[in-house]
Amino acid sequence: MVKQLDDLIDQAESLLDSGDMRWAQGTPNEASGEILANRLESAVARLTMQGSVYIQQVQRKKGHTAQSRLRHNLQVAISLRDDLNSGWTESVVELVHADTYSDYLEMADALLAKGYKDAAAVITGTSLEVHVRALCVKNNVTTAVAGKPKKADTMNADLKKAGVYDGLRQKQLTAWMDLRNKAAHGNYGDYDKDEVLQFIDGVQAFMMKYPA
Incomplete structure (x- = not known):
């Protein structure tokens, strides 16, 4: 997000520096x-x-000259860029993640309702792993070793060590990841529909309690 703004800010500043006579x-x-x-x-x-103060600010210069609009929008973009650099981005990222996870978990629910418990388990487990990785990034926990991505179990243990959640939560995630692995490796008889339903509900509650 900051990179996009930086690129546009540089272009705008360069153009405005060309002088008023042009x-x-x-x-x-x-x-x-x-x-x-x-x-x-x-x-x-x-x-x-939607409806943010930044959007309201850029819309105030509608109908002005190109130079005036550019100068005004540049200032708004700089303010937004600085706020993002100061940590404001966290709430935006969390909202985007929440929407994405909600879509996938709704998909898992729909599949489970139609009898596809195995596909539902894989989708839920994948969403959980992605969320665990995002939690690591949010809490400055490394997600790779020697250039290779860490396994979900390792990141889960690291998050517990970092104090993001306690040992009971870590054990619960380990059990969920085990269910996901059973589904991904074709061990479909090792779990039933009710366990997958609890899996989906549990992961959803976990994501709400520990947003990333």
């Missing part, structure tokens, strides 16, 4: 400025929540 109507600067102002506005809308 912004007459119909000049290349005016056309480029209009495009960049629009791209900055689009980036702000894309990277913030």
Whole structure:
């Protein structure tokens, strides 16, 4: 998110530094400025929540000259970039993750309802592993060793060591990951539909309690 803003901010600052005398109507600067102002506005809308103060700010300059809009939208983008660098991004990332996980767990629920318990278990287990990895990133726990991604069990143990959750929670995740592995390796008789239902509900509750 910051990288996108940095690129656009650099372009806008470079164009504005070209001087006020080159912004007459119909000049290349005016056309480029209009495009960049629009791209900055689009980036702000894309990277913030609906109705945010940033979106409200960029919309205040509708109808102004290209140079004026670009200068204004640049300031809004810089403010957003600085807020993201200060940690504001965490809430946005968590909301995006929550929506994504919700979609996958709803898919697992639908599959389970239709009798596809094994596919439901795999989807739920994969969502859990991705969430555990995201929890590691959020809590500054390494997710790789010697350039190779850590296994889910290892990240689970590391999160417990880091104090993100306790030993009971770690054991619960270990049991869930075991169920996922059974499904992924074709050991379909080692668990039943009710266990998968508890798996889905448990993972959903875990993600809500420990957002990433």
